[in-house]
Amino acid sequence: MSDTPEQKTSGTASDSVAGPEAADVVLRVEDLCVDFRTENGAARAVANANLTVRRGQTVAIVGESGSGKTTLAMAVLGLLASNGSVAEGHIWFKDEDLGKVSPQRMAQLRGTELGLVPQDPMTNLDPIMRIGQQIDEGLIDNGLRTRRDARTRTVELLDEVGLPDARRRASQYPHEFSGGMRQRALIAMGLSGRPALLVADEPTSALDVTVQRGILDQLSGLTEELGTAVLLITHDLGLAAERADVVVVMYRGDIVEQGPARQVLTDPQHEYTKRLMAAAPSLASRRIEIARERGLDDVLEDALLAHGSPGSAEVERVSEDAEGAPTGEADTRSTSADSANLVSVRDVSKVFSIRGNGLFSRAKDFTAVDGVSLDIPRGSTVAVVGESGSGKSTLARMILDIEKPTTGSITFDGGLVGAGNHRDQIAYRRRVQPVFQDPYSSLDPLYSVYRAIEEPLRAHSYGDVAARRARVEELADQVALSKGQLQRFPSELSGGQRQRVAIARALALSPELVVCDEAVSALDVVVQAQILQLLAGLQEELGLTYLFITHDLAVVRQIADRVLVMQDGRVVEEGTVDSVFDSPATDYTRALLDAIPGKDLELAL
Structure with a gap:
């Protein structure tokens, strides 16, 4: 991608700063270059970066994975990996050049003047220490409180970040917190020293x-x-535009554009910024909404096609005729009157028995799914959305026959799921396959990409070695993986590449239904858009049916035909994507829609 000088920056934030002594400047980065030592020599991760953050200002650094945004932030905090170093440039924090301060001074600043809210709360909280102990420890080690009064301050901090019953919560462990509660605990830690600058690295991704x-x-x-200044690291330009004063766009280590957030959003100069805008689900959803409101059919069609959205015509196609099965699969499918639906769920409930905390406490029943019914037409995409704990993943696990319903029934192609013998279960596994949220944990790190894709073929005795190799290469081609990548291991791939491997593995046995459980939520927006386009293309090519589990309604608008909204184990709303987005029937659905970043932004179409 070529850069012209005009595109390189759009109003450099540091131009108006006379020097590091400027009273309201908290952070000033000048011509910063960061290198990492590798076997092949120095690799430049950040090149000639310039930016300024002022008191009370939020500056967002956006870009896809590998763009250098987190590396820049870690350089500011002095937390680069052992093989990383600042090769050139300066990092001014107030009136100090952080490249010249001692390690002791840097540690002192990180405990007080510089705060951090990291991305993944589960890996950044000690699982065997109570939440309160972890915050206490930071307060004591940084000299902010004595051991005697640290807990009082910890409770105050947890209360400030919106945790109810903060004193009781302080005595709990991380696994007893929800994801949102863990993130709030990290924010409490980051703000405990009342820092002048807070680095928030993908705090809500x-x-x-x-x-x-x-x-x-x-x-x-x-x-x-x-009055804290915030350096917000994110891959979502919609979120950045809504939350930041200044947006800095990074691509392959370079700052390619920066300026006031709304200016960058409404008049992007660099092609990469335009690409990020096109990929962000929140902005794509807003673009579709604006096109519908203004009756811009050409723009609407382009927006739908850009993200592989099937549109309303797809729903009509799959519902037209019970005999209209996708090509090549008619011999395996029912010809009953209900054959338009591949999956039918009727009044399904799932009750778990939860043991109490005490040694002699009695178990209590918890209803995760409560009387849910849904149909999944052949060749369509049905999305189930809701917050964490709504029951959507439990529903998916029952359709996959991983969990058994407590009451109700699930039929697949006219047959009752889970009612047959072992041979029937094996046959069902061939026809229904999952793609899970985290492609790293769902792939064996000791298996090469080739072996990971080949594994289901081996398990189901598919052909001989040559036939399996041909099938693996065919699958790799379908998901745009090269033959060279087949010999790599998951740790050598990007997140998007790992998810392509997971999709190829799911398709190995030519399934009819693919259950995507938060399949793109862990990916940056550019890779997310690529995976959504891939899924839509495979659906068109292979006649696949998708059940898409997600908490992100912006993604739903791009890929689904119908949507079910779940809350507390129940379906509270169901309909076509257009009807649910344009005329939500419940306050809960309206709250989900209102929470989409950038929902009210005016975009240039």
Whole structure:
């Protein structure tokens, strides 16, 4: 991608700063270059970066994975990996050049003046220490409180970030917190020293949109009250435009554009910024909404095609005729009157028995799914959305026959799921396959890509070695993986490449139904858009049926025909994507839609 000088930056944030002594400047990065030592020599991860963050200001650095945004932030905090170093340039924090301070001074600053909210709360919280102990420890080690009064301050901090019953919560472990609660605990830690600069590295990327909004609102309120400057790292330009004063766009280590957030959003100069805008689900959803409101059919069609959205015509196609099965699969499918539906769920409930905390406490029943019914037409995409704990993943696991319903029934192609013998279960596994959220944990790290894709073929005695090799190469081609990548291991692939491997493995046995459980939520927006386009293309080519589990309604608008909204184990709303988005029937659905970042932004079409 070529860069012209005009595209390189759009109003460099540091141009108006006379020097590091400027009173309101908290952070100034000048011509920063960061290198990492590798076997092949130095690799430049950040090149000639310039940016300024002022008191009370939020500056968002956006870009896809590998763009250098987190590396830049870690350089500011002095937390680069052992093989990383600042090769050139300066990092001014107030009136100090951080490249010249001692390690002791840097550690002191990180405990007080510089705060961090990391991305993944589960890996950044000690699982065997109580939440309160972990916050206490930071307060004591940084000299902010004595051991005697640290707990009082910890409870105050947890209360500030919106955790109810903060004193009781302080005595709990991370696994007893939801994802949103864990993130709030990390925000409490990051703000415990009342820092002048807070680095928030993808603080809400794995959270529901409603939880995300609540946490970002809380963070904005606290930083505004304290006058804290925020360096927000995110891959979502829609989120950045809504939350930041200044947006800095990074691509392959370079800052290619920066300026006021709304200016960058409405008049992007660089081709990469335009690409990020096109890929962001929140902005894509808003673009579709604006096109519908203005009756711009050409723009609407382009927006739908760009993200592989089937549109309303797909629903009509799959419902036209019971005999209209996708090509090549008619011999395996029912010809009953209900054959338009591949899956039918009727009044399904799932009750779990939850043991109490005490040694002699009695188990209690918890209803995860409560009387849910749904139909999945052949060749269509049905999305189930809701917050964490709504029951959507439990429903998916029952359709996959991983969990058994407590009551109700699930039929697949006219047959009752889970009612047959072992041979029937094996046959069902061939026809229904999952794609899970985290492609790294769902792939064996000791298996090469080739072996990972080949494994289901081996398990189901598919052909000989030559036949399996031909099938693996065919699958790799379908998901745009090269033959060279087949010999790599998951750790050598990007997140998007790993998810392509997971999709290829799911398709190995030519399934009819693919259950995608949060299959794109862990990916950056550019890779997310690529995977959604891939899924739509495979559906068109192979006649696949998808059940798409997600908490992100913006993604739903791009890929689904119909949508079910779940809350507390029940379906509270169901309909076509257009009807649910344009005329939501419940307050809960409206809250989910209102929480989509950038929902009210005016975009250039």
